[in-house]
Amino acid sequence: MARTAGSHSQITGPRVRAAALKLFSDQGFAAVSMRAIAQEVGVQVGALYNYTRDKQTLLFDLMQSHMDTLLRAFEDNPQAAADARLQHFVTFHIAFHHDRPDAVFIAYMELRNLTPDNFARIETLRRRYEDRLEAILRDGVAQGAFDIVDTKITTLAIIAMLTGVNTWFRPEGRLSLVDVQTQYWDMVRKLVS
Amino acid sequence: MARTAGSHSQITGPRVRAAALKLFSDQGFAAVSMRAIAQEVGVQVGALYNYTRDKQTLLFDLMQSHMDTLLRAFEDNPQAAADARLQHFVTFHIAFHHDRPDAVFIAYMELRNLTPDNFARIETLRRRYEDRLEAILRDGVAQGAFDIVDTKITTLAIIAMLTGVNTWFRPEGRLSLVDVQTQYWDMVRKLVS
DNA sequence: GTCTATATAGTGATAGAC
DNA sequence: GTCTATCACTATATAGAC
Numbered sequence: 001m002a003r004t005a006g007s008h009s010q011i012t013g014p015r016v017r018a019a020a021l022k023l024f025s026d027q028g029f030a031a032v033s034m035r036a037i038a039q040e041v042g043v044q045v046g047a048l049y050n051y052t053r054d055k056q057t058l059l060f061d062l063m064q065s066h067m068d069t070l071l072r073a074f075e076d077n078p079q080a081a082a083d084a085r086l087q088h089f090v091t092f093h094i095a096f097h098h099d100r101p102d103a104v105f106i107a108y109m110e111l112r113n114l115t116p117d118n119f120a121r122i123e124t125l126r127r128r129y130e131d132r133l134e135a136i137l138r139d140g141v142a143q144g145a146f147d148i149v150d151t152k153i154t155t156l157a158i159i160a161m162l163t164g165v166n167t168w169f170r171p172e173g174r175l176s177l178v179d180v181q182t183q184y185w186d187m188v189r190k191l192v193s
Numbered sequence: 194m195a196r197t198a199g200s201h202s203q204i205t206g207p208r209v210r211a212a213a214l215k216l217f218s219d220q221g222f223a224a225v226s227m228r229a230i231a232q233e234v235g236v237q238v239g240a241l242y243n244y245t246r247d248k249q250t251l252l253f254d255l256m257q258s259h260m261d262t263l264l265r266a267f268e269d270n271p272q273a274a275a276d277a278r279l280q281h282f283v284t285f286h287i288a289f290h291h292d293r294p295d296a297v298f299i300a301y302m303e304l305r306n307l308t309p310d311n312f313a314r315i316e317t318l319r320r321r322y323e324d325r326l327e328a329i330l331r332d333g334v335a336q337g338a339f340d341i342v343d344t345k346i347t348t349l350a351i352i353a354m355l356t357g358v359n360t361w362f363r364p365e366g367r368l369s370l371v372d373v374q375t376q377y378w379d380m381v382r383k384l385v386s
Numbered sequence: 387g388t389c390t391a392t393a394t395a396g397t398g399a400t401a402g403a404c
Numbered sequence: 405g406t407c408t409a410t411c412a413c414t415a416t417a418t419a420g421a422c
Contacts, residue, residue, distance in 0.1 A: 008387070028305060030224035033415065046418080047388050055416070109302055112221060149376050153368075157380055160357025161350045168349055175346075183342050187350055191384045201405070227398060239400080240406050248398070 015041045016051045020058050025102035029059055029113045059110060060118040066103040067125035070096065076132055082140030083189075089133055090188050091181045093162045098177055101166050108163070130155055137192065146192040158188055208234045209244045210258075213251050218295035222252055222306045252303060253311040259296040260318035263289065269325055275333030276382075282326055283381050284374045286355045291370055294359050301356070323348055330385065339385040351381055 019040035023032040034055060038045040052058040074092055076085060097104045107126075111119060134155040140146035148154050165180060175183075212233035216225040227248060231238040245251040267285055269278060290297045300319075304312060327348040333339035341347050358373060368376075 012387080026305065028221060028223050030221050031306065034417085035415080043387090044389055045416085046390080049417070050387060112219065113224070149379060150368075153373070153376055154380065156357060156361055157354045157377065160360070161354040164349060164353025164357075167353070175343075180346070183346055184350065186342060187347065187384050190386065191380050193383065205405080226396075228396085236405090237407055238398085239408080242399070243405060 012041065012043065012047070013051045016048055016058075017062060021062055021102045021106065024059065024062070024110065025105045029055075029106075029110045056113075056115060056118070059106075060114060060122075062103065063107050063110070063114070063118075063122050064125070066100070066107050067122060067129070071125065071129060074129070074132060076136065078135075078139070082136060082143055082145045085136045086140065086146075086188065086192065087185050089136060090158075090162060090185045093159070094165055094181050094184060095177065097163060097166050098169065104163070104166055130159065133158065140192065148192055154192065158191070161187070205234065205236065205240070206244045209241055209251075210255060214255055214295050214299065217252065217255070217303065218298045222248075222299075222303045249306075249308060249311070252299075253307060253315075255296065256300050256303070256307070256311075256315050257318070259293070259300050260315060260322070264318065264322060267322070267325060269329065271328075271332070275329060275336055275338040278329045279333065279339075279381065279385065280378050282329060283351075283355060283378045286352070287358055287374050287377060288370065290356060290359050291362065297356070297359055323352065326351065333385065341385055347385065351384070354380070 016037065019037050020032070023036055023040060034048055035045050037058075038048055041048075052061070073096055074089070076088070078085075107122075111122065114122060134151050137146060137148055137151040137154055141148050141151065162184060165184070169175075169177070169180060171177070209230065212230050213225070216229055216233060227241055228238050231241055234241075245254070266289055267282070269281070271278075300315070304315065307315060327344050330339060330341055330344040330347055334341050334344065355377060358377070362368075362370070362373060364370070
């Protein structure tokens with residue numbers, strides 16, 4: 001879509017982020033040029049630098065924004081039964097990740113393209129999310145609801161299992177998302193019992 | 194390591210593959226230049242083309258070789274008890290993937306950098322491996338040893354869970370690989386019961 | 387805010403000398 | 405089999421016109 005000169009700051013910023021999200025997810029950060037992002041947005045390449053300091057910052061902002069959204073979206077209730085809290089985590093994780101496959105893909109695949117500083121910041125956020133799940137498992141063990149050898153390993157195993165749904169689930173497929181949530185909760189429930 | 198002109202076909206070929214494996218794993222296929230591979234090997238860039246038609250073929254050969262090795266390495270015994278076969282799969286998968294983290298990383302992360310034809314070939318091999326696990330689960334259900342709602346989903350969930358070990362396991366860490374194998378088998382065993 | 391033009395450097399791949 | 409030199413492009417980022 002060709003554009004002529006003019007002011008579009010209100011809409012161009014989000015469009016740059018959306019274009020980068022899509023292209024980074026499809027082709028990978030290193031394979032996507034600033035020119036390709038500009039073309040997707042419909043501006044010339046120079047205009048992008050009104051919205052990001054450089055390409056690295058663009059990637060970091062996308063990942064940080066994703067992790068912030070994740071941490072804010074998950075609401076745990078430490079007063080509830082551990083079983084209910086774990087079921088909530090499972091269904092939440094599957095639904096949240098299903099809703100934003102591009103951001104999830106980038107957050108897992110482009111870690112090595114972050115500068116060391118940026119990498120450390122994203123890892124801190126990821127750790128914080130894992131700790132939310134581990135707290136549930138620990139409380140469940142303390143209450144006698146769960147039988148778990150090592151809550152840290154179980155945390156990582158459950159998250160890997162749940163996140164894997166994104167690699168194969170298709171809405172037009174054999175199963176609905178609710179089916180998937182139900183089956184994964186069934187597996188997780190048995191895994192911690 | 195500087196080299197002068199001469200014949201080294203016996204050793205250069207494997208060195209090119211080893212260098213590409215390491216660099217693709219560390220930085221990603223798109224971020225690695227043929228010049229960087231040549232420098233790692235210790236030759237000039239033109240010499241690489243005696244060992245690969247182009248960069249894409251180099252990537253494909255690495256992934257195909259990894260999947261071939263995986264399929265040949267896993268030996269199932271359909272006569273044995275489903276429980277023992279599943280335990281063997283779990284310990285095998287963890288050990289095999291632990292032994293070659295670079296190849297595993299590439300096989301999962303660089304799929305989108307394959308041409309459509311090459312992608313289809315790798316996917317066929319991956320599917321074949323998944324089918325080996327699903328056959329075990331199916332037989333176990335038929336024998337009444339396992340209680341599984343959907344063998345396909347359970348297959349994908351188990352593989353995602355096991356492969357996730359590579360993202361965090363460090364030999365110098367708190368747990369030995371045998372500890373990890375034991376704990377994952379414990380989780381998988383409960384998951385299918 | 388967006389444009390065009392440009393600086394500077396790097397890319398994959400090939401040709402031909404040795 | 406490896407080297408050097410080169411082609412034709414593409415890359416990120418910036419400067420200054422409008």
